[in-house]
Amino acid sequence: MRLKPRQVEAFRAVMMAGGITAAADAMNVTQPAVSRLIRDLEDIVQMTLFERVGARLIPTAEATQLYREVERLYLGLDQIAQAADDIRLHKNTVLRIGSVTSLVRPYLHQAIVDVIGERLDIPLVIEVENSRYIWDMVEQNRYDLGLVFASPRMADKNAVRLHSTNAVAAMAPGHRLAGHSVITPFDLINERVLIPGRNSPLRLSLDRAFSREEHQPVSTMETSMLNCCYFAAAGMGVGIVDHTSLRSAEADVISVPFEPNIEVSYFAIRPSGGQRIAILDEIISRIQHLIQN
Numbered sequence: 001m002r003l004k005p006r007q008v009e010a011f012r013a014v015m016m017a018g019g020i021t022a023a024a025d026a027m028n029v030t031q032p033a034v035s036r037l038i039r040d041l042e043d044i045v046q047m048t049l050f051e052r053v054g055a056r057l058i059p060t061a062e063a064t065q066l067y068r069e070v071e072r073l074y075l076g077l078d079q080i081a082q083a084a085d086d087i088r089l090h091k092n093t094v095l096r097i098g099s100v101t102s103l104v105r106p107y108l109h110q111a112i113v114d115v116i117g118e119r120l121d122i123p124l125v126i127e128v129e130n131s132r133y134i135w136d137m138v139e140q141n142r143y144d145l146g147l148v149f150a151s152p153r154m155a156d157k158n159a160v161r162l163h164s165t166n167a168v169a170a171m172a173p174g175h176r177l178a179g180h181s182v183i184t185p186f187d188l189i190n191e192r193v194l195i196p197g198r199n200s201p202l203r204l205s206l207d208r209a210f211s212r213e214e215h216q217p218v219s220t221m222e223t224s225m226l227n228c229c230y231f232a233a234a235g236m237g238v239g240i241v242d243h244t245s246l247r248s249a250e251a252d253v254i255s256v257p258f259e260p261n262i263e264v265s266y267f268a269i270r271p272s273g274g275q276r277i278a279i280l281d282e283i284i285s286r287i288q289h290l291i292q293n
Helices: 006-018 020-027 033-047 061-088 101-115 131-139 201-211 223-235 244-251 278-292
Strands: 050-053 056-059 097-099 124-128 145-150 159-171 194-195 219-221 238-242 252-255 261-271
Touching: 006 020, 006 033, 006 061, 020 033, 056 061, 097 101, 097 131, 097 278, 101 124, 101 145, 101 223, 101 244, 101 278, 131 145, 131 261, 145 201, 145 278, 159 201, 159 223, 159 244, 159 278, 194 201, 194 223, 219 223, 223 238, 223 244, 223 252, 238 244, 261 278
Parallel strands: 097 124, 097 145, 194 219, 194 238
Antiparallel strands: 050 056, 145 261, 159 238, 159 252, 159 261
16 A cells, blocks of 8 residues: 555644644544544554553654654645745745754854845755755755765865864863873773764764774764764763864863874765856855864
């Protein structure tokens, strides 16, 4: 069986409304109809999406992941509808930008303020996502500009290197390793290590570095680069991050060079063969200046 739009609509309504009754009101149907749509959806995807706890309906972890994909679908539909309106009304094209979290503040935020300012003729869509997703969206011409982590050896002609730096170990002031001149994987065996997600190029290099050690860290926490900084400042462990993320987080941490040396680079990417948009050149140039100064 194939998914039906009404089943997906019912799932989205329950997730947004928090229950069958409110979802039924939003869809203008009966509660049994919504319940049946949800059951049919669960049968098709072969997953339990909701668990009943007392009078409450609690989404499962699988439901939360699925909802993220559904929201992307609806966002895409909304963007198509908006684009149709813009074409019909002869409005300017919406600029779509995707960025990793570490570059949003202060870099992208300040660049938008400086370059766009009070110009009301430039509609914007700005989304925060992981690098892999942003790459895909740029390749599909769904983002006009992407700000990503990437390999320092990348030579894509449509990519502009914004900044390169080296990985560091971040920890709370007073941590037992704060006085070291360098931190190695061996130093972290008895620590909780805060590491970036698997979609980060830094994570791949870290996995290789730790795989060379006879023993692995006793504990790890996988999260975003900014969260690594925040948790490190709170004394939750030692985060392996880069100076750009540290500056963005503004967390109270001590940073120590990490060895083996791992270079972390940020790039601005654009669709191949896409129309050159001058204002995006200005935004990229401004971000470069902010990061490097």
